[in-house]
Each structure stands twice: as C-alpha cells, then as structure tokens.
Amino acid sequence: MMSEALHPPESAYNLIPVEETKKEKAPRYVSKFRPAVILEKKLIKEPIRTMGPARVELPSTENFLKKHSKEPKLPEKTQSSKDVHKTCSFTERKPPVPTRNDRPLMGIHTKRDFLKETAVVVPMKPHPTYVDTNKGHKQVLENSGLVPKFIMKKDYGRVPVYLQQYSKEEKRAREEYENFVKGEWEQRAMKHLTEEERQTILKNLKETWDKLHHEYQALPLIIETSSQRATKDRLERGMKQLEDDISLFERFKIIYIPKDN
The missing domain is CATH 1.10.287 (Helix Hairpins)
Structure with missing residues (x-):
C-alpha cells in the first residue's frame, strides 16, 4: 500500500517486496486506584448482600409429605354428655318441689325483679316534629331553627370574650401606630x-x-x-x-x- 502511494502502478519500484510493519497497540489503561477499590470491595462485602434468595437448609429426606397429612382432624373425643349428666346429678341435687301447704319465703329479692321492671315503665314521649309537605313528610323541630333555644341562653346578646379581646388588641395597636406617627412628625417638623x-x-x-x-x-x-x-x-x-x-x-x-x- 505504501509503494502504490509513493510510486505510480507502472513503476518498477513496485516489484521490490516491502516488509509489512505491524502497528503496536498502546497498553490498556489501568487505573492507579484499582488495588484500593478491590481492597475496599473485599472489606465492605457482607453475606447475602446482592440480589437472590437467602441460603436455607434443604429439607431432609425423612420429613417427606405423607398422605392425608394436610387434611383437618377432628378433636379427640372427651367424656360423653350422659356421663357428665350422671356425675352432675350425683354431686349437685336440686331442691325438692314445695308442697301446697308450704308458705313462700317473704322479703327475699333476687338479682332481677321482673315485677318492678315491668311495673315501672315510663312511656316514651314523641319528638316534636313539623310537616313540610302536603304528603306528610316530617322533620325534627329542634334542628329546623324554629325553636327559640338560643335566646334562652344566659350569655344571649352579649359580646363574646374573644371579640372583646380582639377589639382591645386592635385599639392598642392603633394607639401605638398613632403615637409612632406623631413622634415621626415631631422629629421631621420644621x-x-x-x-x-x-x-x-x-x-x-x-x-x-x-x-x-x-x-x-x-x-x-x-x-x-x-x-x-x-x-x-x-x-x-x-x-x-x-x-x-x-x-x-x-x-x-x-x-x-x-x-x-
């Protein structure tokens, strides 16, 4: 290629063999911080730090899945109800039925006196309502605004405390501003x-x-x-x-x- 570039194609100099020169590649770049990076990577490395499942122990061959092992099991049978009834009958006996000549015990109050509960029954008062349509639609009268319940309060017609405090603060701020303006005018007066x-x-x-x-x-x-x-x-x-x-x-x-x- 060099001979063709230097001489025309019909030149006799092209017959002389020319040794091919191979271009040497530059050495690969290696950072001077490479050993320090490798050392730091080894020091910081921890187990299971990269992605992937954790290393767990494999199940042994003895603990294999057996037949009907995952089916629900019924609770174990305990003492029968008949046996329980028999044992209770022998341990705790009910009192005998009173005869017709026996008098009832007076002055004994049980935990729940059904007579008093049924006797003292106060009937519920109906809530006051008002009808707002011709078809009988009802609304609670208390929430309608027609009941004068606010004028019955003790503090009705009085200025609230927070408004009085706000007016005092506003008055004090206005006086301070007027005094400041007056002082400025006196300083700047001729x-x-x-x-x-x-x-x-x-x-x-x-x-x-x-x-x-x-x-x-x-x-x-x-x-x-x-x-x-x-x-x-x-x-x-x-x-x-x-x-x-x-x-x-x-x-x-x-x-x-x-x-x-």
Whole structure:
C-alpha cells in the first residue's frame, strides 16, 4: 500500500517486496486506584448482600409429605354428655318441689325483679316534629331553627370574650401606630424662627450686601481683563442672591427651617 502511494502502478519500484510493519497497540489503561477499590470491595462485602434468595437448609429426606397429612382432624373425643349428666346429678341435687301447704319465703329479692321492671315503665314521649309537605313528610323541630333555644341562653346578646379581646388588641395597636406617627412628625417638623432671629439674619444679610456693594463700587469703569470681568460677575450674582433673600425675609414674618440645618 505504501509503494502504490509513493510510486505510480507502472513503476518498477513496485516489484521490490516491502516488509509489512505491524502497528503496536498502546497498553490498556489501568487505573492507579484499582488495588484500593478491590481492597475496599473485599472489606465492605457482607453475606447475602446482592440480589437472590437467602441460603436455607434443604429439607431432609425423612420429613417427606405423607398422605392425608394436610387434611383437618377432628378433636379427640372427651367424656360423653350422659356421663357428665350422671356425675352432675350425683354431686349437685336440686331442691325438692314445695308442697301446697308450704308458705313462700317473704322479703327475699333476687338479682332481677321482673315485677318492678315491668311495673315501672315510663312511656316514651314523641319528638316534636313539623310537616313540610302536603304528603306528610316530617322533620325534627329542634334542628329546623324554629325553636327559640338560643335566646334562652344566659350569655344571649352579649359580646363574646374573644371579640372583646380582639377589639382591645386592635385599639392598642392603633394607639401605638398613632403615637409612632406623631413622634415621626415631631422629629421631621420644621423649626420656627423667632422675630429676634429673623431680624438678626436680616441684619447680617444687609451687612454682607454692603460689603459686596463696596467691592463692586471699587471696580474700574472700563473692564479690560478677564479676571476683572469674572470678579464683576461674581459680585453681581452675590448681590442679586442677597437682594432676593432680603426681600424674602422682609416680606414673610413667619419662616420655617428644617431642624437638621
């Protein structure tokens, strides 16, 4: 195959025999943990751990199944009833029949007095019912809701205890929430300036405006450099802001400011 690949089929080099080279296979991969796995498998192995029936002893040849061995057997015969009657008759004798002249014993009560049981018989009262159809269909009156049995209770018309407790808890929770909201509003409320503080601030604003105006008047009439122009703009903005603040404090007598400032 190599000669045909290297040379064309009509080449003389194809006549030279070429030794066939066999490719050697790489050795089979064997894990380095194989001995440890085999050892662990031997240590963990237990009897009857895999699937299959348990090893039991085979029955011996002597305990083979015999004929009629599984048929039900009758109980063994005991002493006959006649013999039992004879033995009882000799051991326990009944008292003789009383004669007509004998008087019965008075004041003896047996375990069950049939006369009293039959004499004191209270007739059963019929359950009150009502008829709801023209064919005589009856229903128990107590379960119909027509009997005023609830208004006869002692606690009729009173508010249950669990409702009173629920209303108390709801009222307490509402009060706690209102107190919390009130405290938050008081913390976040704005501070009210007094008249003295307002006059002091107004005086300071006017003094600051006078200082800026004095600096502004000291500027030259002809502004040529950029620094002079920037100073003029700064002074004009400052005076304009101070004039707005002064007019605000003069116009409003009551002024609020945040507590944090």
